[in-house]
Amino acid sequence: MKDSDSKNAPISTDRRRVLMGLGAAGAAVAGASLTGNAFAATAPAQVTEAPKSEKTQDHNAFHGLHQNGIVNPRPAAGMMVSFDVLAQDREDLERMFRTLNERITFLMTGGAVPQVDPKLPPLDSGILGPVVTPDNLTITVSVGDSLFDDRFGLESVKPKRLQRMVGFPNDALEADCCHGDLSIQFCSNAPDSNIHALRDIVKNLPDLLLVRWKQEGTVPAQAPLKPGQAPESARNFLGFRDGSANPDSNNQKTMNELVWVQPGSDEPAWAANGSYQAVRIIRNFVERWDRTPLQEQEAIFGRVKTTGAPMDGKTEADVPNYHNDPAGKITKLDSHIRLANPRTAETQRNLILRRPFNYSNGVNKNGQLDMGLLFICYQADLEKGFITVQTRLNGEPLEEYLKPIGGGYFFTLPGVVDSNDFIGRSLLAASAHTTKTA
Amino acid sequence: MKKSPLALLLTFGVLQTSMSAFAATAPLDLVTPVSDYKIYVTENVDTLAADTQKFTDAIKKGDLATAKKLFPTTRLSYESIEPIAELFSDLDASIDSREDDHENGVKAEDFTGFHRLEYALFSQNTTKDQGVFADKLLADVKELQSRIAGITFPPEKVVGGAAALMEEVAATKLSGEEDRYSHTDLYDFQGNVDGSKKIVDLFKPQLEQSDKAFVAKVEKNFATVDKILAKYKTKDGGYETYDKVKEQDRKALAGPVNTLAEDLSQMRGKLGLN
Ligand code: HEM
Ligand SMILES: [Cu+2]
Numbered sequence: 015m016k017d018s019d020s021k022n023a024p025i026s027t028d029r030r031r032v033l034m035g036l037g038a039a040g041a042a043v044a045g046a047s048l049t050g051n052a053f054a055a056t057a058p059a060q061v062t063e064a065p066k067s068e069k070t071q072d073h074n075a076f077h078g079l080h081q082n083g084i085v086n087p088r089p090a091a092g093m094m095v096s097f098d099v100l101a102q103d104r105e106d107l108e109r110m111f112r113t114l115n116e117r118i119t120f121l122m123t124g125g126a127v128p129q130v131d132p133k134l135p136p137l138d139s140g141i142l143g144p145v146v147t148p149d150n151l152t153i154t155v156s157v158g159d160s161l162f163d164d165r166f167g168l169e170s171v172k173p174k175r176l177q178r179m180v181g182f183p184n185d186a187l188e189a190d191c192c193h194g195d196l197s198i199q200f201c202s203n204a205p206d207s208n209i210h211a212l213r214d215i216v217k218n219l220p221d222l223l224l225v226r227w228k229q230e231g232t233v234p235a236q237a238p239l240k241p242g243q244a245p246e247s248a249r250n251f252l253g254f255r256d257g258s259a260n261p262d263s264n265n266q267k268t269m270n271e272l273v274w275v276q277p278g279s280d281e282p283a284w285a286a287n288g289s290y291q292a293v294r295i296i297r298n299f300v301e302r303w304d305r306t307p308l309q310e311q312e313a314i315f316g317r318v319k320t321t322g323a324p325m326d327g328k329t330e331a332d333v334p335n336y337h338n339d340p341a342g343k344i345t346k347l348d349s350h351i352r353l354a355n356p357r358t359a360e361t362q363r364n365l366i367l368r369r370p371f372n373y374s375n376g377v378n379k380n381g382q383l384d385m386g387l388l389f390i391c392y393q394a395d396l397e398k399g400f401i402t403v404q405t406r407l408n409g410e411p412l413e414e415y416l417k418p419i420g421g422g423y424f425f426t427l428p429g430v431v432d433s434n435d436f437i438g439r440s441l442l443a444a445s446a447h448t449t450k451t452a
Numbered sequence: 453m454k455k456s457p458l459a460l461l462l463t464f465g466v467l468q469t470s471m472s473a474f475a476a477t478a479p480l481d482l483v484t485p486v487s488d489y490k491i492y493v494t495e496n497v498d499t500l501a502a503d504t505q506k507f508t509d510a511i512k513k514g515d516l517a518t519a520k521k522l523f524p525t526t527r528l529s530y531e532s533i534e535p536i537a538e539l540f541s542d543l544d545a546s547i548d549s550r551e552d553d554h555e556n557g558v559k560a561e562d563f564t565g566f567h568r569l570e571y572a573l574f575s576q577n578t579t580k581d582q583g584v585f586a587d588k589l590l591a592d593v594k595e596l597q598s599r600i601a602g603i604t605f606p607p608e609k610v611v612g613g614a615a616a617l618m619e620e621v622a623a624t625k626l627s628g629e630e631d632r633y634s635h636t637d638l639y640d641f642q643g644n645v646d647g648s649k650k651i652v653d654l655f656k657p658q659l660e661q662s663d664k665a666f667v668a669k670v671e672k673n674f675a676t677v678d679k680i681l682a683k684y685k686t687k688d689g690g691y692e693t694y695d696k697v698k699e700q701d702r703k704a705l706a707g708p709v710n711t712l713a714e715d716l717s718q719m720r721g722k723l724g725l726n
Contacts, residue, residue, distance in 0.1 A: 100707035134721035220710035221673075224703060 045259055061168045067334035069203050073148035074441025078429040079287050080274060081437075083152030084369070084392050085263040091207040092201045092371035093230045094293055094388060096194030096422060097223040099161060104442070107166050110222040111288045111438035115430065117218055118437065123209045124148040139213045141206055149207040152197040155437050156291045156424035161195040161287050171282050171445045173275075173425045175290060175396040179256060191227045191420025192294055199291070199390065205230060227420065229295050231388035246330055247322060251298050251372050251385050252415070254315055255322030258330045259355065261365050273367050273392050274397075284444035287428040289392045292366075295373070295420035298386040314411045316349030324351070333357075353406045364406075366391040389421070390412040396423060428452045463524060474563035476724030477658050479515055482607045485654035489610050492650055493533045497597045499530040504593045508586035511569065511579045516597035520573050524636035524690065531643030532650070534620060535613025540599055547592050550630065564588050567631075608725045611655060617648035622713050626706055628694040638684055638691035645681070648716065649674050662722055671714055673708035680705055 074082045101107040124146045127138040138146070162172035181187050198215070200208040208230070216225065233248045247257040257382075261268050270276060277286040303311070312319055316334070324334035325345045334345055336357055345352050355361060369392065374385040391397025400423075431436050478581055503526040506650070510518040530537060538544045547565040554560035558581065564585055572582050624630045625641045652659070652670055659667050680701050684692040718725075 098703050098706075100703060131721055133724065133726065135717045217714065220714045221707040224706045224710070 017313050019225040022367060022400075052165075067149075067203060068252065070147040070149045071124070072203070073124060074122060074150065074152050076119055076153075077432055077435075078431060079151075079431065080289070080429045081154045081426060082122075083154035083199055083324040084273065084289060084426065085269055086152065087366070088233055088369050089150050089203050090233050090235055091203065091205045091208055091230070092199070092369075092388065092390075093205070093212065093228065094232070095198050095200070095212060095228040095292075095392065096158070096226045097196045097198070098226050099195035099222065100224055101166070101222050104166050104446075106222060108438075108442055110219060111442065112436050113219055113222070114215070114438075115354070115436035117215055118153045118155075121146065121214060122148055122153060139210060139217070141213070144209045146210070147207070149203045151200065151202040151207055151211060154201075154291075154426060156197045156199070157438075157441070158194045158196060158422060158424050160193065165447070168441070168445045171284060171441065173285050173288070173290070174281055176425045177396075177423060179292075179421060179423045182418065183408050185418045188419050191229070193422040194226045194424075196223065197291065197293065197422065197424045205232070206296050229373055229388050229420070231373040233371055244331055249371070250387055251300055252303055252311070252315075254311075254317060254319055255330055256370060256387075257321050257368065258317070259333075259351065260368055263367060269367075272365050273393070273394055275394050279394075284440040285425065285428065288398065289394060289426040290396035291424040291426045292389075292391050292393070292396065293421040293424070294387075294389040295300060296387045296389050296419050297384065297417040297419055299415045299417070300383055300385060306415075313346050314350060314415075316351040321370065348410055350407070350410055350412050353410050354403055356406075361396075364399050364402045366393045366403060386416070392426065405424040453592060460626040464672050466552050474666070475528075481658055485658070486605055486607050486610055488654050489651065490605050492654075493536050493600060495606075496533045497537075497593075500526070500533075500595050501597050503529065504590050508590045509583050511573075511586040512643075513587075514532075514579045516573065516577070516579050521577060523570060523573060523634055524631070524639040527636075528639050530566070531640045532647035534644065534647065535609060535616045535651075536588040536600060536605065537596060538616075539603070540596060541611065543592055543599070547596070548591065550624075551632070552629075553635075565592065567633075569680070570631060570633050596689035599714060610651060611723055611725055613648055613722045614648045614651040614719055615713060617644045617651075618716055619711040621709050622706075626709060631694070635695050636691070637679065637694040638697070642681055642691070645677055648712070652716070652719070655719070658723055659719070666715065666718075666722065670712065673712050673715075676708040677705060704720050 028266060067276050074086060075084065099107070099110065101110050126145045127136070127140075129135055129144075142149075157176075159172070159176050159178045162176070164167045178193060179187075184378070194204075198212075200211050202208050202211075210230075215223065234247055239242070239245060247255040250256040261272055263269065275281050275285050275288050275290075277288070278281070308319060312325070317324055321328070322330035323332055325334075326334055326339065334351070334357070336345065336352060339345055347353075355365065369390045371388040372385070373388045374383070376384050378384050391400055427438055428440055430439075503522065507519060507522040507526045510522060513654050518691075519656050534544075534548075537547070545565075546562070549563065549565060550567050550568070551563065551571065554563045557563070558568075566589065568585050569582060569589065572578055572580075572585070621641060621644045624643065625637055628635065628637050631637045652667075652674070656667060683701065686692060686696060
């Protein structure tokens with residue numbers, strides 16, 4: 015799906031070496047550059063020289079059976095934006111989906127921005143320059159429960175398990191950060207690429223979409239793998255590797271079972287190949303966490319902090335054996351991972367695909383850091399997935415360090431199969447049909 | 453069918469031409485609307501000065517009820533000429549700055565003007581010790597009046613003012629942040645919208661020459677805004693407080709307001725102004 019995947023890894027390591035060599039040689043040319051041009055090819059980097067990335071041309075396909083941005087590897091920057099839909103009628107709603115489709119097609123592909131008369135505002139914010147680079151961007155569109163109210167005649171085709179998120183016992187939901195008619199998940203290599211895409215959408219749909227809330231997050235980059243080394247997950251803001259026990263996103267069969275609504279299921283036919291998206295903005299009390307003994311931290315998660323291995327394992331990929339530990343002597347019964355996934359035959363159907371980002375927003379009134387996890391997960395069945403897992407987690411010891419403050423439930427629309435199709439088409443078509451025959 | 457800004461430009465063939473698609477409107481064509489606008493602004497600033505006199509008199513007499521009643525209507529004419537008033541940034545700050553424009557909030561020494569008095573009247577529920585602020589406001593408004601009389605209006609500021617007013621609505625009125633103690637935001641809202649619409653009306657003949665569809669779309673959105681605002685008119689010709697505005701109507705206002713801000717941002721260019 016990504017053009018430059020194959021050539022990227024070797025090139026980046028080579029360039030790295032070249033760049034490092036240049037650094038050492040820098041001293042020799044420093045004298046010359048004092049009098050010379052700051053941009054001279056051999057000069058050491060200037061303070062404002064831009065960081066380099068070989069991945070700005072990476073791009074993901076927009077067309078496909080499923081939307082992109084769910085099973086593809088999560089890049090360094092993520093952003094979840096929830097919108098109120100301002101469309102007044104079905105005609106407006108269709109225009110909204112078609113315009114979104116047009117913008118997403120351009121943004122995920124990249125290309126030159128058309129120039130207009132300089133007396134007019136430019137068509138594009140320009141923050142990626144005159145030629146937009148895709149930078150591994152995916153834009154994933156989902157719809158909320160409230161879109162199926164009486165405004166657009168969509169009531170009868172609502173996905174069966176789509177509902178308004180209700181607070182769990184440990185939640186302190188803030189109305190300004192919850193729910194929405196529509197969510198858009200932006201993922202790319204850099205926050206600026208996500209922001210560029212959001213600003214494009216805001217500019218092109220002012221009468222149709224109003225931003226309700228937004229949360230950005232990041233995934234810290236890991237050092238390149240040494241030959242033969244197994245991949246390791248990035249760490250979250252509690253310092254633990256996050257993602258270790260996720261289902262295999264490259265396994266089509268597993269994804270069909272756990273993530274994608276299947277044709278012929280009890281969901282409305284139009285929803286096939288979509289998915290349920292659960293979003294949670296979960297604040298972490300990091301000062302308090304950093305004052306917690308290591309062994310307690312590890313007991314709370316059920317994993318070793320340095321390696322990410324389960325309590326009875328050596329490496330992150332090892333699978334914990336709860337069968338041999340029925341009393342929770344090794345992995346506590348109320349540890350996060352054991353509650354989240356007890357690994358019994360019956361709980362296999364509760365597996366979810368997590369795609370989280372770390373967020374950091376500023377400081378609270380009391381001088382504590384406002385940061386945490388932008389938790390995003392996908393599943394074919396919202397009730398068997400997120401809701402069941404979160405219900406099992408209610409009361410877990412980790413809660414002392416967490417406060418979920420926002421988020422919502424959405425249904426991720428089926429993919430756009432080709433250029434005759436557009437995002438949301440199957441939903442509109444299905445409800446047009448029911449209105450006619452009703 | 454309505455279109456996205458990009459789609460609109462594509463339709464009008466702007467993308468094919470390289471630069472400068474819009475011929476500058478002949479300077480003569482701008483003389484009438486600009487001088488008509490100056491009359492409009494002058495009338496409004498005269499009203500503002502007369503109203504401010506009454507408003508500040510009430511405060512100095514200690515007549516809290518009258519002062520509260522006059523607060524929103526007095527501001528209305530200021531809000532409708534904001535693009536010109538803002539040309540004098542020192543006066544705009546002392547007349548119309550809000551608590552959060554000041555690091556020290558209400559305690560800031562240079563927090564003066566309408567919103568400082570609003571704080572006393574509606575939050576502290578008093579006129580006590582407000583004489584200095586009342587005098588300062590009246591003096592500032594009179595200064596504004598004389599400065600406006602003395603300037604020539606730059607056409608690009610006048611035309612750009614239509615969008616600037618809608619940006620003002622989008623940024624502070626939709627959220628109800630402007631009049632946070634009195635909740636009389638709808639008066640300001642109406643003032644901004646009227647001021648913006650006035651500018652569009654004055655330049656309508658010139659705009660229609662280049663783009664009839666643009667004018668029709670803009671007028672439709674103004675009409676939608678007016679229709680929603682009208683729901684909140686009270687019998688005495690005033691407006692309900694902003695907390696009464698239904699969530700649904702706030703959202704219904706956001707669409708046309710943001711679209712007006714977006715569309716009117718093209719007005720200067722469409723008239724060929726720099
Ligand atoms: C700020 C909040 C959270 C933090 C810091 C956190 C952290 C972690 C960590 C460190 C792991 C172990 C490594 C891994 O398998 O990825 C983990 C696993 C897991 N978490 Fe969370 N998590 C949070 C919230 C949630 C929520 C809200 C859910 C779902 C309701 C959830 C579901 C899971 C699941 C299913 C696993 C995998 C368990 C397994 O299969 O062994 N987590 N989490
Ligand atoms: Cu104002």
